[in-house]
Amino acid sequence: MKLTEDIAKSLMRRLKLPVPEGAPAETAARVGELASEFGGTVALKALLPTGRRGKSGLVRLVGAADAEDAASEMLGRQTDLGYVDRIYVEKGAEIAQEFYLAFSFSDRVPMITISTAGGVEIEQVHATTPERIVTTPIDPLKGLRPWEAIDLWSRAGLKGRSLADVGRLTARLWRAFVELDAEMMEINPLAVDADGRLSMVGTMIEIDDGALGRHPELSEVPSQRPDNPRERMVNDVNRANPGGDARYVELDGDIGLLVAGGGAGLLQHDMIVDLGGRPANHSDISPAPGTVKTEAVLDAVFTNPRSRSLLIGYNHLQMAPVDRVVEALANSVQRNKVDTSRFPIILRLLGPREAEARALAAQIGGVTYLPSGASLLDGARAIVEATRKVSAQQDEGATA
Numbered sequence: 001m002k003l004t005e006d007i008a009k010s011l012m013r014r015l016k017l018p019v020p021e022g023a024p025a026e027t028a029a030r031v032g033e034l035a036s037e038f039g040g041t042v043a044l045k046a047l048l049p050t051g052r053r054g055k056s057g058l059v060r061l062v063g064a065a066d067a068e069d070a071a072s073e074m075l076g077r078q079t080d081l082g083y084v085d086r087i088y089v090e091k092g093a094e095i096a097q098e099f100y101l102a103f104s105f106s107d108r109v110p111m112i113t114i115s116t117a118g119g120v121e122i123e124q125v126h127a128t129t130p131e132r133i134v135t136t137p138i139d140p141l142k143g144l145r146p147w148e149a150i151d152l153w154s155r156a157g158l159k160g161r162s163l164a165d166v167g168r169l170t171a172r173l174w175r176a177f178v179e180l181d182a183e184m185m186e187i188n189p190l191a192v193d194a195d196g197r198l199s200m201v202g203t204m205i206e207i208d209d210g211a212l213g214r215h216p217e218l219s220e221v222p223s224q225r226p227d228n229p230r231e232r233m234v235n236d237v238n239r240a241n242p243g244g245d246a247r248y249v250e251l252d253g254d255i256g257l258l259v260a261g262g263g264a265g266l267l268q269h270d271m272i273v274d275l276g277g278r279p280a281n282h283s284d285i286s287p288a289p290g291t292v293k294t295e296a297v298l299d300a301v302f303t304n305p306r307s308r309s310l311l312i313g314y315n316h317l318q319m320a321p322v323d324r325v326v327e328a329l330a331n332s333v334q335r336n337k338v339d340t341s342r343f344p345i346i347l348r349l350l351g352p353r354e355a356e357a358r359a360l361a362a363q364i365g366g367v368t369y370l371p372s373g374a375s376l377l378d379g380a381r382a383i384v385e386a387t388r389k390v391s392a393q394q395d396e397g398a399t400a
Contacts, residue, residue: 001207001218002049006088008205015176019200022090028075032068034089039064041092044071046084051186051204056081061092080252083228093199097162098189101170103177110138116157118189132157144174162192169198181211230300237296244286246293248300253278255387256301256310260285264315264376271380277387280307291328298332308390309344311383313376317351325349326357330364340366344386348379
């Protein structure tokens, strides 16, 4: 389980480790209120359980007076790292030095990685001057004692009055890493101000899923991947209505999928990727989900700005008539005003009431219903080819 920064830092505070003052907010107005309370410069951080936020423009340093406007620009953004629906507002720190510290596992052996060249450019440091980074295993029976941590930082080139303090903090962080059953803990930057005070400005923690039973304080932590409005809508519909489950997870491709059957759904996904296609989502429909849930997944596909096509592919329906799926498609196409001449839809549906389903699909218009002998691979080939054609046409129109 990857923790967002607000949760990670609340755990660090509980262990009396030095983290800057901060709090999460869901609205721009609340961000403005917190910034006014903290005063001066504040850091606005999109609450996504991932690194690279700074390089993606999802961490901003602003004056308290500008915080609300900056938050308005960040909230509601769909980025490659996820959907931004919460912001962590943190009191600005005056940084004199930036260090890097991480605990992780390699071949099941705990490792520590440190560098005196912390900050957003740590990856560049690793690529160009790897000698500035020290990585070494930790004996899990002996742990990491303060004098050993001090020696490590000395080998990394740290000198002066900060050496002992950083070493002692590193040993405390190792104990926190063990106590939390963490698989990864990254502090970047570990900052030192002009007066020599330490502050864990950037904190990422990933907890071993198998150990969550020992951590009831994490029972209410949301999914490590924040859902976007379409995913949230499908989840809400799924919970509110009886019947089989409907699941929808967005990806970064352009081929929408309404697939089912567990293994058959994953097989179609892999086939599309092998053929050079890029799924815009993955879905899984349990037996007899009901039309409402199926429509929710279709609505999500049609309103996803990345989607350029749709494949509806089932292995062989047995628990529900085929025409119920096509009925859901007809309703969603009409509701979302889908132009099927510009948004290819391929159906590979076999099962009870197939003839009625084909008749209904013909009324929608512009839908390709593959013949009864078509395989799952035929469906994957058809949607990849159709998507390439429509993408080429739309790209030509955009440059004309």
